[in-house]
Amino acid sequence: MLREDVTEAIRAAVFEELAAVGFARMSIEGIARRAGVGKTAVYRRWKSKLSLVLDLLTAFAAQGLPAPATGSLYGDVRALLEVAAHALRHPVASQVIPDLLVEAARHPEIADAIKAALLDSQQGVAAVVVREAVARGELPVDADADRALDLIIGPLYWRLVVVRTPLPQGYLDDLATAAVAALKS
C-alpha cells in the first residue's frame, strides 16, 4: 500500500541528487530532504543507497534502444550519433552517466547494471547496424561490432564528456563520415 506518488518523488530526487553531488556524496537523508519526504518512506522501499540506484538503472534498462534502419551505413551511424549526442548533452545525464561509470569500478553491482542498461543495448544496436551493412555489401563479412561501437561512440563520448567543448556546426555529420571511413578500413 505504498503511495506511488511518494515512490516517484523519491526516484526523481535520487536522479537529481545523483547529478548534483554524485553517488559517493549522495545520502539517504539528502534524498528524503529533496523529495520532501521522511527518511522512513525511503527505508520502507529500499534498503540502501546502492539498491536505490540499481533500481533506477534497471528501470532504465527496460526501455531498450531501437536500432536505426535508414538503409545505409552512413545513415545508421548518423542516427546513432544523434541519439547518443542528444542523451549526452542532457545536463543531468552527462553528469550521472560518467559518475556511475566511475563508481562501477568500485561496485560490481553497478557495473553489471550499467552494462545491462547502457552497454548491452548499444552493443546490440551496433551489431544490427553492422550486420545489415555487411548484408548490403558496405562492410566486409568479418566486420566486428564491438570495434564498430568503439569507433562510432568513442570520439563523441570523448568530446562531450571528457573534453566538454561545444560541438562545431555539422560536427555530427563529420563524425559520421569519419566513422564510416574508419569502419571500412
Added chain:
Amino acid sequence: MLREDVTEAIRAAVFEELAAVGFARMSIEGIARRAGVGKTAVYRRWKSKLSLVLDLLTAFAAQGLPAPATGSLYGDVRALLEVAAHALRHPVASQVIPDLLVEAARHPEIADAIKAALLDSQQGVAAVVVREAVARGELPVDADADRALDLIIGPLYWRLVVVRTPLPQGYLDDLATAAVAALKS
C-alpha cells in the same frame, strides 16, 4: 623547514587514496592515516583537500608530453595510442583520471587543472602531428587538430575506461589504421 620525506609520503598517499576511494570520499584524515603522518603535517602544507589535488595535478602538468615524429601519420597515430593505452591501463591512473574528470564538472579549479595537465598537452601533440602530416601531404591543409584528437583518442578511451573490456591482439594497430582512415575522410 618542512621535511621533504613527509611531504612526499603525503603526496603518494593522496594518489593512492584518490584511486582507492575517489575524490568525493577522500578525507584528510584518511590521507594522513595512509601516509603514516599526523593531520597537522598535512594542514601545515595544504589548506584543503582541493588544493592537495590541484598541487598534484600541476606537478603532473609540468612533465609535458613529447610529440612523436615517426615520419608517417600512421606511425605518429600508433605512437600516440601506445602512450595513451599505457597510461590508461595503469590501474591507478585509469581510476584517478575518470574520477577527476567527473569532479571537474563540479569544481572549475579541477577542470582548469586537468585541462592544463592532460588536455592541453594532448591537443598540442595532436596539433604537431596534424601539421606535419599536412606538410607531408598526407592530410588536406584544412585538417583540424581537435577533430583529430577526438578520432584518435576517443575510441581508445571509450574502450579502456568506459567499456573496460580487454583489448584483442593487435587492437592498437587496428585502431591506428581506422583513425588514419577517419582523418583522411
Added chain:
DNA sequence: TGACGACGGAACGGACCCGTTTCGTCGCTA
C-alpha cells in the same frame, strides 16, 4: 649544549550521516 621547529598523537566542539524507533496525523477501505 641549548633553542627552535617540525613531528605524531590525542583531544576538542561542531557538523553530517547512518539505520532504527517512536509519535501523532491523515487518508484510505470495510
Added chain:
DNA sequence: TAGCGACGAAACGGGTCCGTTCCGTCGTCA
C-alpha cells in the same frame, strides 16, 4: 464510522570527518 497502515517529524546512539589546539618527542643547527 472505525480501524489499518503509510505518512512526516523528531529523536535515538554510534560513526566519521572537519579544522584547530595542545602536548611531549626528536632532529638540526648555532
